[in-house]
Amino acid sequence: MTTKFTPDHEYIRVEGSTGIVGITPYAQNALGDIVFVELPSVGKVLKKGDEAAVVESVKAASEIYAPVSGTVTEVNAELSGNPGLINSDPEASGWIYKIAISQAGELDGLLDDAAYADLTK
Amino acid sequence: MSEPVEDLKTTPLYAKHVAAGGRMVPFGGYNLPVQYPTGIMGEHKWTREHAGLFDVSHMGPSFLTLNNPSGDADADHAAVAALVEPLVCGDIKGLKPGQVRYTLLLNETGGAIDDLMVARSPLFPGSLYIVVNAGTKDNDFDIIAKAAGDKAKLTRADDGALLALQGPEAVAVLDTIVPGVAELGFMTYAPFEWNGTKLIIARSGYTGEDGCEILCEASMAEAMWDALLADERVKPIGLGARDSLRLEAGLPLYGHDLDETVSPTEAGLNFAVAKRRRESADFPGAARILKEFGGELSRVRVGLFVEGAPAREGTEILDASGMVVGKVTSGGFAPSLARAIALGFVPPAHAAPGTQLQVSVRGRMQPAQVTATPFVPHRYFRKAKS
Structure with missing residues (x-):
């Protein structure tokens, strides 16, 4: 199991051919209290860099982009009633959606732990 | 940082x-x-x-003080009020010592140059305490100082x-x-x-x-x-x-819910257009604003309960049939209500509380219902009348 990161502060945790996507602790802290999450629909086909979801804080809306290309297989329905999970537990129960990765090679272009840590230093 | x-x-x-x-x-x-x-x-x-x-x-507190007060408190107040009243729609002359009043600085067509607080000094005859908004303060102070001429001095306290x-x-x-x-x-x-x-x-x-x-x-x-x-x-x-x-609290924010095109009437601030000023029609844009008081209004500010994602400033407001009728001027999430709320402008035909409208957020229609403001009741202090 590996986790990769985008420069836009999404993470993708890879489990086999599926990726679990969310935003990093750094991103949730920068956004502040999340009050609404617009989830993608299951079955939606995304290209790397497409807008996949939107998280809204009290003040502003922020787009969440697809770290890799693929098809949305599941969304975190818990977030509809409890968007604050992204703040309290961004890397586990605050995940946003799962994607069936169509081009695994794209993962190589993402940041690893050390590179992402460097970016947010 | x-x-x-x-x-x-x-x-x-x-x-x-x-x-x-x-x-x-x-x-x-x-x-x-x-x-x-x-x-x-x-x-x-x-x-x-x-x-x-x-x-x-960052806001703009200031004092406007008569250069040659007579010492007669009421006469001096009337004199300093007479310098400011031609700029605003409020009753400045009628302020009691120490009283603070919300009013609007208007342009010739009745649009808001700013909204501000004007207060009569409780101590010094012929002195007003004026607080204007941050983004507009240099222009406001120029306008007020010019109107004061050599009769009064505007001192910035910002x-x-x-x-x-x-x-x-x-x-x-x-x-x-x-x-x-x-x-x-x-x-x-x-x-x-x-x-x-x-x-x-x-x-x-x-x-x-x-x-x-x-x-x-x-x-x-x-x-x-x-x-x-x-x-x-x-x-x-x-x-x-x-x-x-x-x-x-349903309060308009200058630069968002108020600008040089918006009149106090459109903004739902009729209380700020004093009766005496309406009767004498002696404020900037009186012709337009009095017509609007008579019911000739093309848009009014409303409160909206928005279902789903917050509708931010600039979001289009549509009627039930999908026709665009207005725009959100302030919108976001209301922490005390745990739901999205917005202020925006629509034609009076769509402005009655309970009217079902829609907002277009990222291309998706969401229900929005017109509601009376404030969204959360004001809890201002009221002294018991003795």
Whole structure:
């Protein structure tokens, strides 16, 4: 199991051919209290860099982009009633959606732990 | 984050914000905290329940004082009021000593150049205390000084600190530090002495809660900040919660819900167009505004309960059939209500509370229902009538 990161502060945790996507602790802290999450629909086909979801804080809306290309297989329905999970537990129960990765090679272009840590230093 | 961005002004409390972990952002030409580590949601709720301390030193406090007062208090007030009234729609002449009034500075077509507070000095005949918005203050002060000519002098006081302490416990806290403040009625002000310095304290604010706004010399600002925060009922509150609090209170924000095209009538501020001024039709844009009072209105400001994602400023408002009828001018999430709310302008035919409208958020239609404002009831202090 590996986790990769985008420069836009999404993470993708890879489990086999599926990726679990969310935003990093750094991103949730920068956004502040999340009050609404617009989830993608299951079955939606995304290209790397497409807008996949939107998280809204009290003040502003922020787009969440697809770290890799693929098809949305599941969304975190818990977030509809409890968007604050992204703040309290961004890397586990605050995940946003799962994607069936169509081009695994794209993962190589993402940041690893050390590179992402460097970016947010 | 610790060094101010160049070209941005700082307030006398800049170091205090940084020390308190404030996330500093540019606002109205100043470097100010959008939030502290508590976060917007927590800061908002704290203010509604206890007392929130805001640095509003970016705003424009000033004094307009007659150059040659006669010493007759009423005659001097009438003289200084006569200089300001041609610029605004409010009854300035009718202010009692110490009374604060919300009014609007209007252009020739009745559009709002700014909204502001004008107060009559409780002590000095022929002196007004005027507080205008940050982003508009240079222009406002030019207009007022020009109207005053050689009859009165406008003195800016925006080199000091202006603090707002807001919330149900605000006045009780401030009264322990500056005894006597609790005696102030809503929308009145008075000078106070504190540690050898003079404070101007008004029982006013822009959150919908009871509270005060405190004008203080820059050299004493940090001491006042610390004295207030020493009380455990007080937390510092950033611009983010200031905005969500005023939005819930249904109060318009200049530059968003008000601009040079919007009249007080359109903005739902009829109370600010004084009866005496309407009868004499002697304010800028009177022709248009009186017509609007008569019912000839093309748009009015409404409150909206929005279902789903917050509808932000600029979002299109549509009627039930899908025709665009207006735009959101302020919108966001209401922490006290845990739902999205917005202010916007629509034609009067769509403005009745209960009207079902829609907002288009990222291309998706969401239901929005017109509702009376304030969204959260005001809890201003009212003295029992004796």
